[in-house]
Amino acid sequence: MKPFKADLLLLVVTVFWGSSYLFMKMGLDTLGEFNLIALRFGLAFILSAAIFHKRLRRINAKTLKYGALLGFLLLGVFTCITFGLKTTTTSNAGFLVALTVIFVPLLQMLFFKNKVGFPQIFGSLLAIGGIGLLTLNASLTVQPGDLLCTLSAVFYAVQIIVTGKAVKEHDTLSIGILQLGFAGGYALVLSLMFETPHLPSTLPGWTAILALGILCSACGFILQPVAQKYTSPARTGLIFSLEPVFAALFGYWFVGEKLTNQGYAGAALVLLGIVASELLGKASFAPAWMHRKRGAS
Numbered sequence: 001m002k003p004f005k006a007d008l009l010l011l012v013v014t015v016f017w018g019s020s021y022l023f024m025k026m027g028l029d030t031l032g033e034f035n036l037i038a039l040r041f042g043l044a045f046i047l048s049a050a051i052f053h054k055r056l057r058r059i060n061a062k063t064l065k066y067g068a069l070l071g072f073l074l075l076g077v078f079t080c081i082t083f084g085l086k087t088t089t090t091s092n093a094g095f096l097v098a099l100t101v102i103f104v105p106l107l108q109m110l111f112f113k114n115k116v117g118f119p120q121i122f123g124s125l126l127a128i129g130g131i132g133l134l135t136l137n138a139s140l141t142v143q144p145g146d147l148l149c150t151l152s153a154v155f156y157a158v159q160i161i162v163t164g165k166a167v168k169e170h171d172t173l174s175i176g177i178l179q180l181g182f183a184g185g186y187a188l189v190l191s192l193m194f195e196t197p198h199l200p201s202t203l204p205g206w207t208a209i210l211a212l213g214i215l216c217s218a219c220g221f222i223l224q225p226v227a228q229k230y231t232s233p234a235r236t237g238l239i240f241s242l243e244p245v246f247a248a249l250f251g252y253w254f255v256g257e258k259l260t261n262q263g264y265a266g267a268a269l270v271l272l273g274i275v276a277s278e279l280l281g282k283a284s285f286a287p288a289w290m291h292r293k294r295g296a297s
Helices: 003-027 035-052 059-083 089-095 100-112 119-134 144-166 172-194 203-228 232-242 243-255 261-280 282-290
Strands: none
Touching: 003 089, 003 203, 003 232, 003 243, 035 059, 035 144, 035 172, 035 203, 035 261, 059 172, 059 261, 089 119, 089 144, 089 243, 089 261, 100 119, 100 144, 100 243, 100 261, 119 144, 119 261, 172 203, 243 261
16 A cells, blocks of 8 residues: 555544544433443444454463453543533534643653653643633633543543553553454443433434444444555554544534634644644653554544
């Protein structure tokens, strides 16, 4: 595959992921939070496992353990996002979740004593300023949904770090598929405990689940590692940084969400911080980003 085609595939994946916030918001109109997570990841797991069933025959107990752990972290990510979308916009959610790129090197510094270079520090400062402009209102308070979406970015960062360790010893694709199944299974248990799980009862509900399960999760997960083999980490990081932009565009086009001037300034700072941290610091942290399993996004 030529690099240009690989970049186009990654752009398609990024569009899928950017649309996921809108589809999650649509699904929440008729489904409970855990019910939604269970359906999307359950569907994604079934499709991915059916396509790559031969790979799954070679899994061992340790691979299962990593799949279970990553599935739990994935559940944390999307529990925060789905509950957060109740009190924030798809635009805010997209930009705040994208802060994952900032949190990865910061957590590596905190827990593994990795050095953080100037690009990460500069990018983090830009992003922090952007968060303030994006989330603080006139009374200097933050919506609970914004806090939850920021927390989801922390969960994502932890998942990336754990994934980076797991793929050194195990098959990346098998672990990725297993984490989808475990995330869906955990969510189903929680839905049985706190909700009354059911299938969607409306056309928008079915549209949301099918789009989230097939396009945003299964297709995104399958296309991402295939395309990344034929392009560079720098180009991959740049393309992925467009995800919150697509989230904002989908929110504007389909539900009329608009950012204030302050919000646009904050979004721009967050995006600049992400690009600075990801591209300028790619030499140190590209492997973590390359193993990012946002096919679940």
